[in-house]
Amino acid sequence: xxxxxxxxxxxxxxxxxxxxxxxxxxxxxxxxxxxxxxxxxxxxxxxxxxxxxxxxxxxxxxxxxxxxxxxxxxxxxxxxxxxxxxxxxxxxxxxxxxxxxxxxxxxxxx
Amino acid sequence: xxxxxxxxxxxxxxxxxxxxxxxxxxxxxxxxxxxxxxxxxxxxxxxxxxxxxxxxxxxxxxxxxxxxxxxxxxxxxxxxxxxxxxxxxxxxxxxxxxxxxxxxxxxxxxxx
Numbered sequence: 130x131x132x133x134x135x136x137x138x139x140x141x142x143x144x145x146x147x148x149x150x151x152x153x154x155x156x157x158x159x160x161x162x163x164x165x166x167x168x169x170x171x172x173x174x175x176x177x178x179x180x181x182x183x184x185x186x187x188x189x190x191x192x193x194x195x196x197x198x199x200x201x202x203x204x205x206x207x208x209x210x211x212x213x214x215x216x217x218x219x220x221x222x223x224x225x226x227x228x229x230x231x232x233x234x235x236x237x238x239x
Numbered sequence: 240x241x242x243x244x245x246x247x248x249x250x251x252x253x254x255x256x257x258x259x260x261x262x263x264x265x266x267x268x269x270x271x272x273x274x275x276x277x278x279x280x281x282x283x284x285x286x287x288x289x290x291x292x293x294x295x296x297x298x299x300x301x302x303x304x305x306x307x308x309x310x311x312x313x314x315x316x317x318x319x320x321x322x323x324x325x326x327x328x329x330x331x332x333x334x335x336x337x338x339x340x341x342x343x344x345x346x347x348x349x350x351x
Contacts, residue, residue, distance in 0.1 A: 133282075231282050
């Protein structure tokens with residue numbers, strides 16, 4: 130059972146570089162989301178989608194873009210990486226109340 | 240504002256003892272609550288959930304209690320094992336909204 134799959138697991142970027150974190154789910158969930166997790170701050174919502182073609186901003190969307198061309202995929206793009214974006218990123222999906230998370234992507238911006 | 244919080248940031252228990260992790264919530268509209276376990280270097284893993292029309296729900300070695308009167312949620316782990324060492328956090332949601340609110344977490348340390 131794959132569930133929610135994120136890639137890459139680890140990434141180091143230089144300030145100003147762009148990159149895309151990939152996320153795929155095989156549970157046919159309508160809702161997908163991206164969170165960042167920083168020490169002592171819990172999970173903060175970056176962007177979310179309630180279905181293909183629909184995206185919306187969360188609590189901390191600045192510096193990130195998303196798209197939802199298919200039900201399965203929800204990539205997160207960092208447009209111009211900044212040290213403040215050093216964090217652990219989690220993709221998640223849900224079809225009802227229970228939300229399921231990927232294993233995380235550790236991103237360091239130097 | 241609306242928030243989900245945990246009373247104890249770190250909980251140390253002896254192996255074999257029972258653990259109790261607490262959570263307070265403030266959104267009266269929340270009607271579904273989830274406990275997650277997050278091991279170091281991994282994503283949050285679903286443990287158990289409970290709906291607001293229930294006071295108690297049991298799983299394998301875990302029990303969740305919900306007290307709506309004081310807006311309090313707890314996770315009880317029976318016979319705590321070394322593999323239970325992790326960060327535990329609660330989440331709340333009002334059904335149909337997809338607006339999850341997560342706590343910051345409590346670290347459970349199991350002492351041998």
